[in-house]
Amino acid sequence: MTGIEAHVAKPYELGWETDIESEKAPVGLNEDIIRLISAKKEEPEWMLEWRLKAYRHWLTMTEPTWPNVKYPPIDYQAIHYYAAPKQDKKPTSLEEVDPKLLATFAKLGIPLTEQKRLTGVAVDAVFDSVSVATTFKGKLKEAGVIFLPFSEAVREHPDLVRKYLGSVVPTTDNFFAALNSAVFTDGSFVFVPKGVKCPMELSTYFRINATSTGQFERTLIIAEEGASVSYLEGCSAPMRDENQLHAAVVELVALDDASIKYSTVQNWYPGDEEGKGGIYNFVTKRGACRGRNSKISWTQVETGSSITWKYPSCILQGDNSVGEFYSVAVTNNRQQADTGTKMIHIGKNTKSTIVSKGISAGRSQNTYRGQVKIMKSAEGARNYSQCDSMLIGDQCGAHTFPYIDVRNSSAVMEHEASTSKIGEDQIFYCQARGIKAEDAVSMIVAGFCKEVFRELPMEFAVEAQNLLAVNLEGSVG
Amino acid sequence: MLDIKNLHASVEGTEILHGVNLKVGKGEVHAIMGPNGSGKSTLAQVLAGHPAYEVTEGTVALAGADLLDMSPEERAQAGVFMAFQYPVEIRGITNAYFLRAAVNAVRKARGEPEYDTIDFLDVLDEKLKVIGWEDTFLTRAVNEGFSGGEKKRNEIIQMAVLEPKLAILDETDSGLDIDALKLVAEAVNTLRAPDRSMVIVTHYQRLLNYITPDYVHVLHNGRIVRSGGKELAHELEAKGYDWLRQEAAVAG
Numbered sequence: 268m269t270g271i272e273a274h275v276a277k278p279y280e281l282g283w284e285t286d287i288e289s290e291k292a293p294v295g296l297n298e299d300i301i302r303l304i305s306a307k308k309e310e311p312e313w314m315l316e317w318r319l320k321a322y323r324h325w326l327t328m329t330e331p332t333w334p335n336v337k338y339p340p341i342d343y344q345a346i347h348y349y350a351a352p353k354q355d356k357k358p359t360s361l362e363e364v365d366p367k368l369l370a371t372f373a374k375l376g377i378p379l380t381e382q383k384r385l386t387g388v389a390v391d392a393v394f395d396s397v398s399v400a401t402t403f404k405g406k407l408k409e410a411g412v413i414f415l416p417f418s419e420a421v422r423e424h425p426d427l428v429r430k431y432l433g434s435v436v437p438t439t440d441n442f443f444a445a446l447n448s449a450v451f452t453d454g455s456f457v458f459v460p461k462g463v464k465c466p467m468e469l470s471t472y473f474r475i476n477a478t479s480t481g482q483f484e485r486t487l488i489i490a491e492e493g494a495s496v497s498y499l500e501g502c503s504a505p506m507r508d509e510n511q512l513h514a515a516v517v518e519l520v521a522l523d524d525a526s527i528k529y530s531t532v533q534n535w536y537p538g539d540e541e542g543k544g545g546i547y548n549f550v551t552k553r554g555a556c557r558g559r560n561s562k563i564s565w566t567q568v569e570t571g572s573s574i575t576w577k578y579p580s581c582i583l584q585g586d587n588s589v590g591e592f593y594s595v596a597v598t599n600n601r602q603q604a605d606t607g608t609k610m611i612h613i614g615k616n617t618k619s620t621i622v623s624k625g626i627s628a629g630r631s632q633n634t635y636r637g638q639v640k641i642m643k644s645a646e647g648a649r650n651y652s653q654c655d656s657m658l659i660g661d662q663c664g665a666h667t668f669p670y671i672d673v674r675n676s677s678a679v680m681e682h683e684a685s686t687s688k689i690g691e692d693q694i695f696y697c698q699a700r701g702i703k704a705e706d707a708v709s710m711i712v713a714g715f716c717k718e719v720f721r722e723l724p725m726e727f728a729v730e731a732q733n734l735l736a737v738n739l740e741g742s743v744g
Numbered sequence: 745m746l747d748i749k750n751l752h753a754s755v756e757g758t759e760i761l762h763g764v765n766l767k768v769g770k771g772e773v774h775a776i777m778g779p780n781g782s783g784k785s786t787l788a789q790v791l792a793g794h795p796a797y798e799v800t801e802g803t804v805a806l807a808g809a810d811l812l813d814m815s816p817e818e819r820a821q822a823g824v825f826m827a828f829q830y831p832v833e834i835r836g837i838t839n840a841y842f843l844r845a846a847v848n849a850v851r852k853a854r855g856e857p858e859y860d861t862i863d864f865l866d867v868l869d870e871k872l873k874v875i876g877w878e879d880t881f882l883t884r885a886v887n888e889g890f891s892g893g894e895k896k897r898n899e900i901i902q903m904a905v906l907e908p909k910l911a912i913l914d915e916t917d918s919g920l921d922i923d924a925l926k927l928v929a930e931a932v933n934t935l936r937a938p939d940r941s942m943v944i945v946t947h948y949q950r951l952l953n954y955i956t957p958d959y960v961h962v963l964h965n966g967r968i969v970r971s972g973g974k975e976l977a978h979e980l981e982a983k984g985y986d987w988l989r990q991e992a993a994v995a996g
């Protein structure tokens with residue numbers, strides 16, 4: 268390890284496990300397992316049919332090999348597709364929730380009890396395959412906002428779910444989206460009706476706990492005409508030698524004049540220094556700006572996972588719609604990330620902004636992959652892309668694949684890219700002012716990521732910045 | 745305050761300093777002059793603790809403590825400040841934030857309470873008042889996009905805020921226009937204090953017209969070949985370094 272690298276590797280802090288008995292589906296995947304999941308969730312028939320259709324299609328598909336990541340073949344028959352903490356009866360209120368679960372989330376910094384919960388942020392807490400609790404449901408309901416665990420939404424608002432589910436990411440979209448559609452367990456459902464500005468931040472926290480399980484989160488957010496909402500997801504998992512699969516699908520729909528801000532602070536277990544263990548984070552996230560003047564903004568801070576494969580994208584269908592993607596992806600040790608976005612311009616005067624910051628340390632590989640597509644119909648479309656890479660040490664890799672496809676000559680495209688190295692000189696400069704090398708690295712990295720951090724909701728910006736500091740500790744020298 | 749004895753230092757295996765001896769008393773101002781490549785910045789960097797420079801022989805004491813045994817940040821915490829010949833840019837971090845991080849790091853090391861953002865603004869205000877400067881740089885990222893002269897001025901702001909015991913200014917005057925030179929020199933003069941020693945590296949008498957040094961030294965080929973009072977600087981201005989080179993060769 269060189270001097271700089273020595274400052275970027277502190278142990279994963281959320282790697283503990285909750286000792287709780289869990290009920291799992293038998294290992295492996297077949298139609299019976301899907302039926303079992305559907306039955307556990309007390310789903311209507313159409314939902315089961317939808318899953319089975321996805322499953323049958325999935326069987327015909329092959330895993331993508333184009334991402335710039337390497338991993339041994341995944342044995343899909345070796346995974347439990349459903350795991351939930353054992354309980355005698357379904358809790359109907361927070362008081363009935365297993366205290367161990369409440370303690371778990373409290374330890375993660377997400378207190379759920381009435382007295383302690385975060386003010387101004389409603390939380391849906393998902394533990395393995397089930398939602399444990401959702402706070403402020405009542406207050407949100409008063410405002411007309413529906414914020415529910417996905418399984419509950421399927422039962423209580425079947426028409427809404429049915430109307431929008433799969434409308435942005437079809438079951439056949441890609442291998443992992445098809446798998447998710449077949450076996451998804453929980454996630455959040457958000458519906459903000461016409462003209463309503465959601466009165467508080469919404470957030471979901473995903474915790475993987477059970478061994479040999481996959482987590483298949485499904486989230487659907489709809490903002491009707493003139494509605495707006497800001498949503499944040501966080502996640503973590505215990506430290507284990509095995510690799511665990513997290514294959515999520517997130518769909519966003521924004522109608523006329525609506526806006527959705529979706530932020531992610533991803534802190535899945537990244538594996539150890541040698542790359543043993545860690546979460547495979549294979550995620551499909553896409554938003555449809557269906558209406559005129561609608562806006563979807565993705566902000567992600569990706570620090571965990573042994574492998575990350577995700578491209579939060581925007582389909583800019585409505586005229587004057589706006590898509591944004593702000594990303595910080597940090598890889599250390601043996602982590603691999605292949606992440607970026609797709610901006611598909613269909614409507615007139617659509618605008619997209621991409622700001623990507625990749626930070627690689629250790630022997631990690633960090634790839635930005637982005638596509639900007641201007642369709643023929645997208646008169647007056649504009650895109651601004653900025654891709655910056657920062658290298659810490661000389662054994663890591665940073666790669667950039669920007670694809671641009673312009674079919675309308677009125678498009679205005681701007682692209683900027685840079686690669687920098689945290690230099691000894693920068694660190695020494697800080698040290699010469701009394702600042703420790705580790706703190707200097709965090710500071711330099713935070714400065715590098717500033718344009719992205721300032722997009723995060725206030726409450727989370729600090730947390731994200733600290734997370735980055737932890738993740739990089741030990742990598743500088 | 746500072747006592748350098750027989751200091752040898754190399755970079756990438758090449759010895760640059762071949763036995764420097766220098767004593768700087770409390771509150772004294774010493775100027776170091778010398779031709780390009782003679783080792784002035786090397787000496788400054790070695791004192792500040794840059795990892796690229798290896799000390800192979802000799803000792804440096806700061807107020808009796810072994811300076812060479814300290815990490816760069818410990819030296820800063822102990823009151824050493826070097827104004828860089830080439831200040832470094834830090835993107836996205838404002839000067840105000842950077843200064844607070846630096847001041848708090850030093851305070852923490854000394855067991856003093858750290859300043860929060862609000863308190864610190866007052867502290868900044870006060871310290872900038874001492875040198876009579878506006879705080880126009882504070883909201884800009886550290887040295888990012890600064891002109892050469894602005895970077896140098898920014899180093900002086902840092903010095904004013906950090907209040908060092910030993911300030912080493914490495915060619916803070918080069919790259920400054922005539923007015924800025926005067927401003928910087930005046931600021932440095934106001935920062936002169938009985939308990940603050942200064943080592944000023946410069947090529948030009950101009951700066952020394954404003955800041956009168958107690959001693960002037962000539963560094964040549966990694967050794968101090970001549971020391972004298974402020975008149976030595978005038979002599980160098982008039983005669984250049986050749987006569988010293990010849991003397992050194994004769995002596996050498």
Ligand SMILES: Nc1ncnc2c1ncn2[C@@H]1O[C@H](COP(=O)(O)OP(=O)(O)OP(=O)(O)O)[C@@H](O)[C@H]1O
Pocket residue numbers: 755756760778779780781782783784785786787796829
């Ligand atoms: N990091 C380095 N790597 C290689 N050589 C170096 C390094 N630092 C200094 N040197 C060499 O050491 C010698 C002394 O350099 P130094 O910068 O100390 O000179 P200086 O007296 O400050 O010169 P100037 O008046 O031009 O600033 C030069 O020959 C220089 O090339």
Ligand SMILES: [Mg+2]
Pocket residue numbers: 784785786829914915
């Ligand atoms: Mg120099």
